[in-house]
Amino acid sequence: MSTSTSTTPLAIDVRAVRRVYKARPKPIVALDGVDLQVEPGELFGLLGPNGAGKTTLIKILTTLLLPTEGSAKVFGFDVARQTSEIRRIMNIVSGGETSGYGLLQVREQLWMFSQFYGLPSREGWKRVDELMDAVGIQDLAQQKINGLSTGQRQKMNFARGLLNDPWIFFLDEPTLGLDVSAARAVRELIRDWQAAVPGRTILLTSHYMAEVEELCERLAIVDRGRILAIGSPAELRQRVQSESIFVLEVDRLEGGPGALARLPGVVKALISTDADAGAPGDRQTVEVKLVLAEDAALGGVVSALAGLNSHIVALRKSEPSLEDVFVELVGRGFSDAVADETPDDTPNDRGTPPRPPDRAEALGGEPATVDEEPREPVAFTR
Amino acid sequence: MKEATPSAARTPSRAAGRYVYRQTASPQEAAQWSRRRIIVTNLRTMIGRAYPRVIGLKREPSWMFFEILLPFLTTSAFVFVYRALQAPQEFIGFVVLGGAMTAFWGNVIWTMGVQLYWEKDQGNLDLYFTTPISMMSVLFGMASGSLVSSCLRAAIVLLVGALVYGVSFAINDWLLLGGVFALTLTALYGFGMILASLFVLWGREAYHLTQALQEPAYFVSGLNFPVAKLGALGAVAISVIPLAVGLDAMRQLAFTGSAATAGVLSPGAEALVLVAMTVIFIGVARVALRKMEWLARHEGRLTLRGG
Numbered sequence: 001m002s003t004s005t006s007t008t009p010l011a012i013d014v015r016a017v018r019r020v021y022k023a024r025p026k027p028i029v030a031l032d033g034v035d036l037q038v039e040p041g042e043l044f045g046l047l048g049p050n051g052a053g054k055t056t057l058i059k060i061l062t063t064l065l066l067p068t069e070g071s072a073k074v075f076g077f078d079v080a081r082q083t084s085e086i087r088r089i090m091n092i093v094s095g096g097e098t099s100g101y102g103l104l105q106v107r108e109q110l111w112m113f114s115q116f117y118g119l120p121s122r123e124g125w126k127r128v129d130e131l132m133d134a135v136g137i138q139d140l141a142q143q144k145i146n147g148l149s150t151g152q153r154q155k156m157n158f159a160r161g162l163l164n165d166p167w168i169f170f171l172d173e174p175t176l177g178l179d180v181s182a183a184r185a186v187r188e189l190i191r192d193w194q195a196a197v198p199g200r201t202i203l204l205t206s207h208y209m210a211e212v213e214e215l216c217e218r219l220a221i222v223d224r225g226r227i228l229a230i231g232s233p234a235e236l237r238q239r240v241q242s243e244s245i246f247v248l249e250v251d252r253l254e255g256g257p258g259a260l261a262r263l264p265g266v267v268k269a270l271i272s273t274d275a276d277a278g279a280p281g282d283r284q285t286v287e288v289k290l291v292l293a294e295d296a297a298l299g300g301v302v303s304a305l306a307g308l309n310s311h312i313v314a315l316r317k318s319e320p321s322l323e324d325v326f327v328e329l330v331g332r333g334f335s336d337a338v339a340d341e342t343p344d345d346t347p348n349d350r351g352t353p354p355r356p357p358d359r360a361e362a363l364g365g366e367p368a369t370v371d372e373e374p375r376e377p378v379a380f381t382r
Numbered sequence: 383m384k385e386a387t388p389s390a391a392r393t394p395s396r397a398a399g400r401y402v403y404r405q406t407a408s409p410q411e412a413a414q415w416s417r418r419r420i421i422v423t424n425l426r427t428m429i430g431r432a433y434p435r436v437i438g439l440k441r442e443p444s445w446m447f448f449e450i451l452l453p454f455l456t457t458s459a460f461v462f463v464y465r466a467l468q469a470p471q472e473f474i475g476f477v478v479l480g481g482a483m484t485a486f487w488g489n490v491i492w493t494m495g496v497q498l499y500w501e502k503d504q505g506n507l508d509l510y511f512t513t514p515i516s517m518m519s520v521l522f523g524m525a526s527g528s529l530v531s532s533c534l535r536a537a538i539v540l541l542v543g544a545l546v547y548g549v550s551f552a553i554n555d556w557l558l559l560g561g562v563f564a565l566t567l568t569a570l571y572g573f574g575m576i577l578a579s580l581f582v583l584w585g586r587e588a589y590h591l592t593q594a595l596q597e598p599a600y601f602v603s604g605l606n607f608p609v610a611k612l613g614a615l616g617a618v619a620i621s622v623i624p625l626a627v628g629l630d631a632m633r634q635l636a637f638t639g640s641a642a643t644a645g646v647l648s649p650g651a652e653a654l655v656l657v658a659m660t661v662i663f664i665g666v667a668r669v670a671l672r673k674m675e676w677l678a679r680h681e682g683r684l685t686l687r688g689g
Binding site: 009011019021022040059062063064065066075076077084085086087088089090091092097098099100101103104108111112113114115116117118119120121165167168197199 | 404405406408409410412413414415419422423426427429430431433434437438441442504505506508509510511512513514515676679680681682684
């Protein structure tokens with residue numbers, strides 16, 4: 001978690017926020033003591049499975065929901081008391097958003113929203129045309145919105161979200177349901193918009209790891225209403241891997257991996273058993289997995305290989321994925337978590353209270369197994 | 383504002399320039415709006431929200447069949463009943479006038495009160511609440527947009543009713559009649575806003591409440607007969623239902639001199655009742671909308687779909 005040294009307010013400052021929904025037979029804890037600080041200008045990601053509490057947090061920050069306990073501020077404005085100020089400087093786009101009026105054309109729909117931000121009528125039409133052009137839907141201007149595809153609609157939603165030139169943009173699963181091409185276009189749009197003006201801040205929620213990893217400078221891994229870890233993707237990966245792992249492919253290796261394992265700084269040297277590589281006997285090369293105490297030990301390995309008349313065919317550093325980080329933190333796979341929780345939690349993740357009792361228990365701080373017990377957040381200072 | 387530097391990897395494309403519009407120096411500056419800007423934005427919101435309603439009339443002309451022709455049949459049925467009973471001719475006029483005013487009551491209940499239920503269901507309501515506007519402006523916009531169709535419907539019913547059923551009006555005080563009509567609308571829409579506030583917090587429950595209100599309100603409003611005939615119930619009706627008091631006054635003013643048009647109160651007194659209703663209803667609606675928004679945020683119901 002970063003600490004701002006500046007006297008200017010943080011873009012997002014969430015302190016000990018809890019959000020409890022009334023429900024039977026017992027209340028549901030959607031957020032359980034969340035602390036989060038995001039600097040102005042950051043593209044910050046919230047990564048977690050459905051039902052983790054991401055959308056609940058976004059709804060609090062966008063003034064649609066009040067925290068049960070704790071405080072949340074957006075650029076210094078309190079979400080409970082200064083809603084007008086926050087609404088003037090922010091906007092939100094959610095995945096699967098179906099807002100609007102079917103009989104309106106895209107251009108009219110956007111113009112209507114421009115009026116909600118006080119743009120003079122003629123200027124509103126002009127701004128709408130510019131944004132339709134920017135997001136690539138200018139040819140859909142006269143199309144009624146009930147005839148748009150999911151991708152087209154999402155681009156229109158982005159144009160709507162940019163009408164007021166927000167300082168902070170909340171993106172809640174913005175590529176949900178989009179095909180590869182549309183999702184890529186949306187990601188490019190996000191980057192372009194933020195890069196246009198220093199200080200523009202984005203809070204992005206997603207359960208697509210690659211998306212968060214590609215876009216975000218820092219991210220928080222969220223599960224069951226708690227932030228489990230915060231840091232850059234590299235820092236989070238570092239958490240699950242204290243040693244350096246390299247995969248080395250050589251044309252021959254006299255003396256086997258043992259010859260490398262004895263070198264200083266080499267923790268382990270193993271013939272790779274990667275299924276994709278085929279059986280060792282069938283290969284023209286030898287693949288060795290090297291576990292090093294630190295990267296610097298690699299130099300000694302390369303020198304030793306030269307002495308053994310081995311030629312390096314390929315060398316790559318093996319990085320753990322965010323999935324590995326999630327497994328380490330949560331004790332189960334990310335996709336398992338998504339599959340486990342999707343049917344019950346999808347509506348709840350949208351900020352709605354009803355949840356089944358068994359899930360409520362898990363969220364209420366009474367985990368069924370030791371593995372599911374929420375862990376303390378891990379902070380990395382930028 | 384801290385000048386945070388975007389990462390080097392983020393090089394804006396050629397499109398980036400189009401994402402800059404009236405850039406402010408800081409979020410703090412952008413968040414400070416003058417009183418004039420707040421008022422102008424809310425006025426523009428009204429126009430913006432009225433737009434879909436007005437454009438819808440052009441794009442979906444079927445409304446003329448459902449909202450003018452079919453209700454006119456109901457009005458006609460009462461006309462034939464009164465004719466069969468050989469009631470005074472003014473009663474035919476009552477029915478036609480009542481038929482015209484039904485449009486506004488239906489408008490208030492179904493396109494204003496219940497509208498927020500549909501807005502919530504469609505995902506529009508939470509977007510409204512994330513914009514820097516008053517929900518009153520959205521409701522005024524809905525109301526003014528709907529007024530176009532309601533006024534058209536009322537005018538057609540009056541005109542066709544007068545021509546087909548030979549209704550002759552006797553109006554001495556056009557100014558007061560116009561004033562009472564306008565006050566009836568303002569009071570009615572104030573009432574509609576109170577109803578709408580219920581939908582911010584509740585969904586289906588408020589929907590059922592509105593359904594339950596419709597027929598009793600039609601009955602005690604005296605849409606098809608003079609409300610004075612209801613005795614004490616009529617007196618209660620004109621004290622709480624804008625349509626009842628408005629109709630009672632308008633009938634007295636549209637058919638001056640007829641013994642059949644005796645109202646509960648004089649038209650002037652009823653105009654004052656309407657003024658009071660307008661002030662109270664709009665004031666209560668303002669408070670109720672704020673309170674309901676706060677409650678809905680507290681209980682997590684602003685975005686609840688399906689109530």
